[in-house]
Amino acid sequence: MTFLTLALKSAWHRKTPMLLAAISVAISVALLFGVDTLRKQAKENFLNTVAQTDLIAGPRTGPVNLLLYSVFHLGQPTNNMGYDSYQYIKSHPQVDWAIPLSLGDSHRGYRVIGTEAVFFEHYRYAEAHRLTFESGQAFHDLYEVVLGAEVARALGYELGDRIILSHGVPTHAQTHLPAHDNKPFRVAGILKPTGTPLDRTLQTSLRALEAIHLDWQSGRPSPLQLSSELTRKLAPEPKEVTAVMIGLTSKVQTFRMQRQINAYRAEPLMAILPGATLARFWQSLRHIEQAFMLLSWGVFVAALTGILISLLNNLQQRRHEIALLRAIGMHPRGILGLFWLDTVLIMLAGLGLGLFLLQAALTLSAPWLLDHYGLHVQFQWPDMAQLRMAGIAIAVALLASTLPGWLAARQNLQKGLQP
C-alpha cells in the first residue's frame, strides 16, 4: 500500500466531516465565481448592446441616464427631441446611418420601440451581428409590428396575430394602462434572439405611434375617436423621437460630430459615446462591485475557518492513527502531508461541487435575471482569472492546514508513542 492509498482510505473513513467542509467551500466558491461571472457577463451584455454604435444623441440629460433609458430601457426618458433634429443628424455628411428610437408605449409589460426601416438594416449587436428574422419581415404597413424573440416566446405570438398596444410603460404604482384598443396591430415579423434587451421589445414605425396617438390628448383618449382607417389616411408625420443611435462614416469624426450635436442651435441636444459612458457607469458601480467581491471573499474565509476547525477537531480524533503511523516509522513530514492531502481533497471537492451549484443557480435564475434586468446570463467554465482565484484559495487553505498538521506532528513527539 502506498502513502497515497493510505491517505485516501483514511480520508474516506472520515468522509462525513470532510463532505461538510467541502460543502461550505462549495457555497463560497459558487458565490465567489457567481459574483464574478455576473459582473463579467453584465458588462459583456451591455457592451454587446451598443456594438458599433458611435454616438447616441438625445435631449439634454445625464449621459448615463440617456444611455440607460435609450438602449437598455432602464428608467424613463424625461424629454424628447424633435423629429427635425433627427433629420438634421440623418442628413449630416459624416453620418452613415441614424436610427431613431421613440419610447413610451408598451404591450403587456414589454416596451414598444418606434423606429424606421433603417433599424433592421443597421442595428448591430455583439460585435457585428445583423438582426435576422426568425419568421416574417420588417413592418411595411402602418399597423404592423415586429416582435423581439423573448416577447414572441413568452406571449406565444405568431405571425399575423393581432395585438393592442398600451399607452405608457408599466411601473409598480400603475398596473393598468390605457389601451390603444381601437387600433390593433398585426405581427409582421419575429426576430431571432440577440441576447440584448432588444429581445424584450416590440418594434413598429414612428408613424404608427404618431397615428395611434392622433386622437389622444395629454395622455388620455380624447372624446373624439378616429377609426384606424381614417388615421391611416391622415398619415401624420412623426414629430418627436426619444433618442438617435448614430453610425459615422469614419470613427475619426466621432468627437467632432459629438461637439456639433452638442452645439446644435435649433434645440438643446447632447451626444454621448456609448462605450465611454458605459465605462463611466461601471466606474460609478465599482464600489458595489468591490463590496460584493469582498463579501464573497469573506464567505470564503468563513469556509476556510470551517476547514481549519474541522482539521483541528480531527487532531483529537486522529491522535491514535497518527501515533500508530509514527510508531511504524512515518516521518512528521508524512503527518503534515496527510493533513495537506485532506485539505486538497476538501478544496477540490468543494470547487467541483461549487461549480455544479453555480451552474444550477444560474440555470434557475437565468429567466428571472432576463425578466427583471434584461441580463442574459449563462454558466461558463472558469476563465483564467477565476482559475487563479481557485489557485489562491487552495494555496491559502494549504497554508492554514499547516497549523493543525504541524501541531499533530509535534504534539505526538511531545507525548511520545501513546495512542
Add this chain to the structure above:
Amino acid sequence: MSFAFELNDLRFGWQKGRPDVLHIDRLALPKGEHLFIQGASGSGKSTLLNLLSGVLLPSSGKIYVLDQDMQGLSATQRDRFRADRLGIIFQQFNLLPFLSPIQNAQLPLTFSPKRKKNCAHPDTRIASLLQQLNLPKPLWHQPASQLSLGQQQRIAIARALIGDPDLIIADEPTSALDAGHRDRFMQCLFDTAQNGHTSIVFVSHDPTLAHYFQHQFRLPDPAETATGDDT
C-alpha cells in the same frame, strides 16, 4: 555479548531543575531474550519505552538499542531505525480502523524498505502469522474496527512482527483483555517471536505476567527514591 538494548546511568527529566522522571543505573537485555518490566503508573514506564523506541532522548547517560547509540542519531534517523528494526504494540488502538487485518499487518512494509526486503512473500507470511494468531479467516478482509479487542491485539502482534524486527516493545498490551484472551495473547506473542529470535520488552503493572519471562525488572515507585536495580 550482543544486547537487544543496554542502558548505563540513564536519567530522564522533562525539565531542567525538576526531579528526574527516570533514573536507571544499568539495565541490559541479551539479544533474543525477553524482559518483563513492572511498574506502577507514574513510575516512568512509558518514558522508558519512548527512550527505547527512539522517540525521546535521555537527559544524561547512555542508551544503546540493538548496539546502536541512540544519541548519535538524528530525529529522522531514529524514525528510520524504529521503522526498520522495532515492532511496537500499544495497550490499544493498534490498528487503523479503516484497513483490514491483512492491510494493517502490511503497514510497516510500506514505511520500511528494509523490512520489505526481509519479507520476500508478504502475503504468505501474513497469512501464516494470522493463522498462528488464531484469527478466523473470514475476518481477514473486514475492516479492523469490526473485530473484537482481543482479535485486534493479536493482529497487532502480526503487525509488529512483519518484516522480522529485532526487538518488540510492548506497552501494556494485555491490560484491556480478560484472562482468557490475555493468556492467548501471551502465548501467541512468544510463539511468533520464537521463530525469528526476536527480543521482547514487555511493560505491565500486572505482576502475574512475570512468569512468562526469563528476565524481570521492577521500576521503583515514584514515591520511593529513584534508584534502579540490575536484572
